[in-house]
Amino acid sequence: MKAGEAVETWLEWMARERRSSMRTVAAYRHDLGLALGFLTDHLGGEPDLAALGKLKVADLRAWLAHETARTEQKPTRRVVTTDGRARSRARRLSALRSFFRYLAERYGIENPAPQLLAAPKTRKRLPRPLSREDALKAPEDIAALSHTTEGAVRDEALFMLLYGAGLRIGEALDLDCRDLGGAGDGLLRIVGKGGRERIVPLLPAVVTALEAWRRVHPAPSPDAPLFTGVRGGRLQAPVARRAMQTWREQAGLSSSATPHALRHSFATHMLEGGADLRSIQELLGHASLSTTQVYTLADERHLLSVWRSAHPMAGGMPEATVTDGKAGKKI
Template sequence: MTGLALTRAFLSWFAEERRASPHSVEAYGRDLSDLLGFLTGHLGAEPDLAALAALRPADLRAFLAFRAAAGAGRATRARQLAAVRSFLRWVARTYSVTPKALVGITGPRPNPPVPRALTVGDAKALPDHTDITQANARLALRDRALFTLLYGCGLRIAEALALDVRDAPPAGADVALRVRGKGNKERLVPVLPAVRDALADWLAVHGGTPDAPLFIGARGGRLDPAVAQKAMRDGRRALGLPEHATPHAMRHSFATHLLAGGADLRSIQELLGHASLSTTQRYTAVDTEQLLSAWRGAHPRT
């Protein structure tokens, strides 16, 4: 059975049995076509079932190197290897052969995306103008307190919404906020005066007991993340802010602006609750790109 026939049978199974989307089927088809084209030249003939079963890890590494030389990025090569894995495993199950090529093969790790931060002005605009999109004055104070907290303390949205009234720092007191993050790990985060003031304004109309959720919905239950995201989406559209102005972008902005202001990575790591410094180091790429952008726009020789 030829490699082309095997590919067509696999794609049919992928679409019908796995109920893959037409987009995924088309993408896998392109990836496997690239593989068969490479193997035809690599092996000297179109591969058949026996040739596919006899492939070694070195053959797949050669395919990935070939695709890299053709300009395929890490993410593309990782996706192609995933398609090849699925195909060869299907061949192994269907025709009772051993996929030797998959033993010990690892794909390229895609570069993590660079965090997309807001400008200082945009990050401040969202909490300062919640009254524009929130007709209910009480809920506008809630949104202002939440957005100010996200930007001022660098919290994840889940961390902020998990807080109770008792966790909020007393008005006027210079007390750190105790946050429980990923892995149930606690950290202390300093609270800026602007954050304390916004929280105090919200707590003045909150009306809940100390064990009540700090951020509540219109019906009194703990605020749903989707509601918070919608409030920010409405705000950014009303203010003409970029589409990446999301709750998590406020956290990115917190870290990026601290780095630009001279804070060291270790301190930012502790404030964000990152287990690894390498995660925090992503923000250096944002800072470097902003410097390059300023240079391109301002230097007389550009």
């Protein structure tokens, strides 16, 4: 089997079994395409599985160096920062490592070279949640921009679900009508990244919005998509993103106000309300607690407030000053 065929098989597996988003699959196809293009020239022909198993760290370093040089020489209107280039390199390395793990599991092709490459250090991107006020009014305001009554009911239910339960946009749009079977009990079964299942509780306001949408759903058979588009098929994520983009532009919000920002808002506002990280981890469906801990980094004020109120030695402590590298911020 040639490497290109193996890549396509892997990408199909990622989409079907791992439930990776279309954006992730497209990014991985692009990155692996670059790698195979370089290796084909580097080795004098498209490699097969046996050749992939014999690649050395030096071969892969040569590819990453080639991509770095190509990116720096490529004319672009965008300003590419050092951190941006490091993120691109890290993503390509992640794609390569995932592909080689698949080769080992599926075809027995063991090659430690991708794991031996040093990953570039990048700055951790902090979540950018909406304010409580904006997050609360987003579903109703977005719904008001719909051109049809049916679309308004659908959009309110969708965005209520994103903020009220912390779902990813892909998770919400993958739901079928049958998945609402337990919604009357205030629970919803979600299949997230990596096929991991979790049960999320639904607030009464979210249940009410979902039931209102189910009553006007054009074809609410059990196997039908829960959220449908104008032609009756499954609603696509770009359509939902455009609806929120229209609202944020009218509301004067930044470009960070996206459907995923509602998930960040859910986690941030839960943390501010006193929820513990383990509970938030379970609700978000994070495989690792370290992924959830980023929300504590994004809210220094809350973190220090909890520290001062919870630690027995902190009684009567004055407010602390946190330095963010540019100026001191009083917390």
